[in-house]
Amino acid sequence: MTAVQKVLIVGGGIAGMSLAIRLGRSGIATDLIDRDPEWRAVGTGITITGPTFRAFGELGVEA
Numbered sequence: 001m002t003a004v005q006k007v008l009i010v011g012g013g014i015a016g017m018s019l020a021i022r023l024g025r026s027g028i029a030t031d032l033i034d035r036d037p038e039w040r041a042v043g044t045g046i047t048i049t050g051p052t053f054r055a056f057g058e059l060g061v062e063a
């Protein structure tokens with residue numbers, strides 16, 4: 001089996017950015033692209049639930 005050399009992540013929302021962090025920590029290089037040239041945030045961050053806090057904690061991202 002051929003080793004993964006680089007992963008292309010399409011979409012720079014929270015899912016894409018989280019995946020880029022996680023893969024990077026596993027030694028897998030990524031390219032992350034987004035169709036929005038301004039790369040604007042979609043949500044407004046009104047609420048952050050427990051699972052989100054736990055996921056941020058695992059990623060080492062302070063919320």
Ligand SMILES: Cc1cc2nc3c(=O)[nH]c(=O)nc-3n(C[C@H](O)[C@H](O)[C@H](O)COP(=O)(O)OP(=O)(O)OC[C@H]3O[C@@H](n4cnc5c(N)ncnc54)[C@H](O)[C@@H]3O)c2cc1C
Binds near residue numbers: 013015034036048
């Ligand atoms: C008004 C509003 C308020 C919200 N408030 C909250 C909140 O308070 N708390 C909360 O937890 N959640 C909130 N949400 C939900 C939250 O924004 C989403 O759950 C979250 O953004 C999903 O993340 P995602 O990475 O899956 O997708 P998205 O954030 O939608 O990111 C997808 C990215 O992919 C890009 N993309 C899409 N198609 C392509 C393509 N073909 N090629 C290249 N790039 C592409 C888009 O430009 C986008 O940047 C809110 C959502 C909205 C709309």
